[in-house]
Amino acid sequence: MNLVAFLGAIELGLIFGLVGLGVFLSFRVLNFPDLTVDGSFPLGAATAATLIVNGVDPFLATFIACLAGAAAGLVTAFLNLRFGILHLLASILTMLALYSINLRIMGKPNVAIISSPTVLSPFEGLGLANLYLKPIVAGAVALIGATLLIRFLISDYGLAMRATGANPRMARAQGIDTTSMTYVGMAISNALVGLAGALFAQMNGFADVTIGTGTIVVGLAAVIVGEALFGTRSVLVWALGCIAGSVLYRLVIALALNTDVLGLSSSDLNLVTALLVAIALVLPGVRNPLRGIFPGRGKGATIGMRRD
Amino acid sequence: MIKARGLVVTFNKGTPMETRALRGIDLDIPAGQFVTVIGSNGAGKSTLLNALTGDVKLESGSITIDGTDVTSWPPPRRASLLARVFQDPMAGTCEALTIEENLALAATRGCRRGLARALDSRARSAFRDKLKELGLGLEARLADKMGLLSGGQRQAVSLLMATIRPMKILLLDEHTAALDPKTAEFVLQLTDAIVKAQNLTTLMVTHSMRQALDHGERTVMLHEGRIAFDVAGENRAGLDVPDLLALFSRVRGEALADDTLLLG
Numbered sequence: 001m002n003l004v005a006f007l008g009a010i011e012l013g014l015i016f017g018l019v020g021l022g023v024f025l026s027f028r029v030l031n032f033p034d035l036t037v038d039g040s041f042p043l044g045a046a047t048a049a050t051l052i053v054n055g056v057d058p059f060l061a062t063f064i065a066c067l068a069g070a071a072a073g074l075v076t077a078f079l080n081l082r083f084g085i086l087h088l089l090a091s092i093l094t095m096l097a098l099y100s101i102n103l104r105i106m107g108k109p110n111v112a113i114i115s116s117p118t119v120l121s122p123f124e125g126l127g128l129a130n131l132y133l134k135p136i137v138a139g140a141v142a143l144i145g146a147t148l149l150i151r152f153l154i155s156d157y158g159l160a161m162r163a164t165g166a167n168p169r170m171a172r173a174q175g176i177d178t179t180s181m182t183y184v185g186m187a188i189s190n191a192l193v194g195l196a197g198a199l200f201a202q203m204n205g206f207a208d209v210t211i212g213t214g215t216i217v218v219g220l221a222a223v224i225v226g227e228a229l230f231g232t233r234s235v236l237v238w239a240l241g242c243i244a245g246s247v248l249y250r251l252v253i254a255l256a257l258n259t260d261v262l263g264l265s266s267s268d269l270n271l272v273t274a275l276l277v278a279i280a281l282v283l284p285g286v287r288n289p290l291r292g293i294f295p296g297r298g299k300g301a302t303i304g305m306r307r308d
Numbered sequence: 309m310i311k312a313r314g315l316v317v318t319f320n321k322g323t324p325m326e327t328r329a330l331r332g333i334d335l336d337i338p339a340g341q342f343v344t345v346i347g348s349n350g351a352g353k354s355t356l357l358n359a360l361t362g363d364v365k366l367e368s369g370s371i372t373i374d375g376t377d378v379t380s381w382p383p384p385r386r387a388s389l390l391a392r393v394f395q396d397p398m399a400g401t402c403e404a405l406t407i408e409e410n411l412a413l414a415a416t417r418g419c420r421r422g423l424a425r426a427l428d429s430r431a432r433s434a435f436r437d438k439l440k441e442l443g444l445g446l447e448a449r450l451a452d453k454m455g456l457l458s459g460g461q462r463q464a465v466s467l468l469m470a471t472i473r474p475m476k477i478l479l480l481d482e483h484t485a486a487l488d489p490k491t492a493e494f495v496l497q498l499t500d501a502i503v504k505a506q507n508l509t510t511l512m513v514t515h516s517m518r519q520a521l522d523h524g525e526r527t528v529m530l531h532e533g534r535i536a537f538d539v540a541g542e543n544r545a546g547l548d549v550p551d552l553l554a555l556f557s558r559v560r561g562e563a564l565a566d567d568t569l570l571l572g
Contacts, residue, residue, distance in 0.1 A: 152423065154427070157421045170400055172383045173394075
């Protein structure tokens with residue numbers, strides 16, 4: 001693997017570390033299996049790219065992309081909490097709708113950011129080559145995101161959110177409004193994913209309606225690899241593990257694709273990803289993030305379902 | 309303190325599964341009274357508690373707590389007035405969180421939860437002092453996950469969590485039923501001590517007639533969603549388990565056909 005491929009893998013790993021944080025929040029903290037991310041990632045990319053091409057400040061565009069992601073998360077939560085649609089199905093519906101919405105936002109299947117300034121532009125004068133600059137900026141954003149999320153989760157409010165996912169009945173008995181907790185958590189989760197999409201578009205110079213495919217699997221891979229390597233002792237270790245897991249996962253993939261012996265090409269990426277995640281899920285000792293989806297398998301079965 | 313009027317709760321109304329869990333219950337509990345509630349399976353004991361906490365919706369009737377009509381309040385809002393200990397030690401505490409995090413959740417019950425750190429050295433030392441009173445050595449295990457504790461320890465912590473915030477009413481839902489006799493006795497003594505020290509208005513549901521007579525100062529028996537009898541003071545002082553059974557069959561004109569109640 002050459003330096004370009006190596007740094008590229010680190011950069012992608014850090015961007016998808018944000019997706020990992022979002023997935024950690026929905027799957028682990030809220031116990032809400034959320035596939036919306038396959039739609040909110042390209043939503044963030046499409047929103048940011050379209051705004052930037054139309055002359056909006058890239059930082060403002062990135063912020064609006066986060067808000068768009070949050071709105072997508074709210075829609076999924078609304079379908080689940082208000083109408084009792086199974087969380088998985090609710091998120092698939094949102095994801096499906098977002099495909100069309102993303103096309104509407106861009107007006108075409110893809111948007112290229114060629115000459116417009118991006119969030120990278122202010123740092124380009126520092127004399128660093130783009131090759132190094134991109135992973136550094138991605139790393140800074142991922143670390144800031146993780147720090148804020150960790151600080152949030154150890155606050156009184158965040159603790160109440162963790163209780164909501166872990167034991168909703170107890171949470172309600174302690175005066176926690178589990179419904180509004182789920183809304184807020186889903187919004188934050190998908191805002192993080194929207195942020196990742198916006199960064200991805202700006203670093204790669206384009207947004208495409210198809211870039212979301214498999215985002216959820218990559219996010220899950222980040223969470224699982226992080227858990228397997230660093231454990232779940234505390235929120236701090238758990239969340240930082242998602243980012244480290246994401247980077248490691250990308251490096252392994254890059255290594256696999258760059259090893260001539262295996263004869264893999266970059267189009268095999270999704271196959272390799274699916275295989276890796278499947279292997280990780282059947283390995284003993286790994287917490288299965290899909291537990292609780294099927295009734296009778298763990299107490300998470302009805303969490304997030306309509307209650308009244 | 310608690311004023312319940314004409315509580316009616318029906319499950320699965322209008323279906324073949326229709327169950328009339330409460331069929332019109334009137335109950336007045338003055339402040340500071342410790343009431344024990346007995347009844348066989350399906351008598352409506354747990355439904356009564358769930359109606360008070362708002363976890364089940366009333367078909368008709370009203371609930372007033374401390375002069376405020378709370379009938380339309382959702383459960384989280386009522387949590388500022390009521391604290392509850394569940395039968396299942398797993399239900400009342402959060403096993404994925406640490407002991408100190410569970411206590412921090414309880415310490416903010418009924419408060420606005422903000423973005424301040426949930427735990428600091430002051431909170432920890434307060435929790436340590438509280439845990440010391442339990443005499444279980446848990447004060448040295450603040451950062452342990454709740455899931456590592458035994459059922460009895462978890463129930464003791466549940467009780468502590470229920471009473472850590474000033475509140476008006478303590479609801480105990482067969483909170484010793486899942487424990488071995490020795491641990492149950494310990495948790496019951498702890499209950500008595502806390503209720504006395506904080507002068508709490510308490511409603512304790514139990515399966516055991518012995519427990520119902522040995523604790524508290526008033527006993528209410530439910531049967532088929534109604535109050536079968538309600539004894540307090542002198543009438544209750546001399547009662548023993550056989551007297552309760554006799555009282556029940558006299559009131560209802562039938563013998564009680566549930567072994568689970570006789571054994572206690």
